[in-house]
Amino acid sequence: MNFKFSLDISSKKFNCPSCAKKRFVRYVDNETKNYLSDEFGRCDRESSCGYHLPPTSNPTLVDSSTIKPLQPISTIDSRFVSASETKYDENYLFQYLTQHFKKEEILQCFKKYRVGTSKHWKGATVFWQIDQNNKVRSGKIMLINPRTGKRVKEPFPHINWVHKVLGLQDYNLKQCLFGEHLVAKSLQPLANKPTIAIVESEKTAITMSLFLKNTLWVATGSKQNLKHELLQSLKNYNIILFPDCGEYEDWNKKTLELTKLGYTIKCSKLLEGCNYTTGTDLDDIYFNLNEKSKTEITNEFQLSETEKQLQRIATKNPLIIELIKTFDLIDEKGGGIRTDLLT
Structure with a gap:
């Protein structure tokens, strides 16, 4: 039987989108021989990661008659992030937060989250989306009322994206969590x-x-x-x-x-x-x-008592956690783990 997609049979491995280890096998379009989008594949660290996302999990990915690989994820040069990390005294979000916190605390927080200031609108804030690999997916530009802390919605919603403001063509935005770059x-x-x-x-x-x-x-x-x-x-x-x-x-x-x-x-x-x-x-x-x-x-x-039990067990042997999940050993009524079954 011929399949439209299959896992790459070569020895090439990529960084897993879940565990970030270079043990990820991507799906290939067998007609074009091109890789699909980088979230589709399987991590071969089955016991410690187990990530597997086949292309069939996204029915809107392709037309039912002809299947084409998705465009690669677009990113922005990190120099734009660095250039925006300034003029915080003119930033309306910064001004709002100074009503409740010390400036030094806010500055430290802004630097941690790589919050920027934009001249797109006077006082606008840039919330950069930087992924776990420190790739800049884009930045969301928002205008905050400096007195109330609410987003300005009149006479129109003041929200935009950096890649649109920069006029980047054919930009394939795939969002990530704001603050994801802080995840170890x-x-x-x-x-x-x-x-x-x-x-x-x-x-x-x-x-x-x-x-x-x-x-x-x-x-x-x-x-x-x-x-x-x-x-x-x-x-x-x-x-x-x-x-x-x-x-x-x-x-x-x-x-x-x-x-x-x-x-x-x-x-x-x-x-x-x-x-x-x-x-x-x-x-x-x-x-x-x-x-x-x-x-x-x-x-x-x-943590609940059950969660504390899980943590104690994980300290001794992390693989037991997978066993507990696989065989559904959580006693919902008793609020604990069926340790008698584990024994």
Whole structure:
């Protein structure tokens, strides 16, 4: 039987989009002999990574009658990022944050996340999307009200992309998480991995990283971007989602889907049941929370007894975690691991 796609039979290997190791075999179009887009393939580290994304997982990839490889992912020269890391006193987001934080703290945070200033609109901010391999996918330009911290939407939504402003032709934008470049590449047992918090808005990620400095905050950029393709670099981390008010059901449904793909992930209900309007995000309310409520947010990062058990086991032998997931050894009713079955 002749197949339209197949895994490359040569010895050539690429960096895996999940574990970043050079053990990734890409899919080839057997008619054109060209590689498909670089997310389609299989990592041969089956026990420690297990990433496999066949082209059939994306039915919109190709026309049903003729299949063509996708265009390579476009990137922007990192010199544009460096050039934008200036004039923060003129940056409206920076001005807004100075109402609540010290300038030195904000500067340190901006440098960490590679936040830029754009002259596209006076006071505009650039949220650069830099992937785990330090490739600049593009930058999202947004104008923030310096008094309220809200995005300027009148007389039109003030949002644009750097590659469009630069007039780059045939640009194939494939987004990544805002803050993805801060994710460590080295693979370690799950027990040694920190918890990464995911929010929707880039501004929320910046603000919450100023509030809770010991947690890495990243942003999807939109609620639709919460998907496997965007989260691959976080697969070996503990993940907690903080959806905007009114978005819990949608993000929790995606949480269950991601769990089946091997993610260690949970979705916070913190903003559900509040008297806030739909779309309100975490940093919108954090300034007004009392200490008890702020403690509740901090408690979201505490591990359950089951998670603590998993971490203790992973310290001794990380492969047992795969065994637990494979044979579904979590006792949901008892709130623990079926260690009797493991024995």
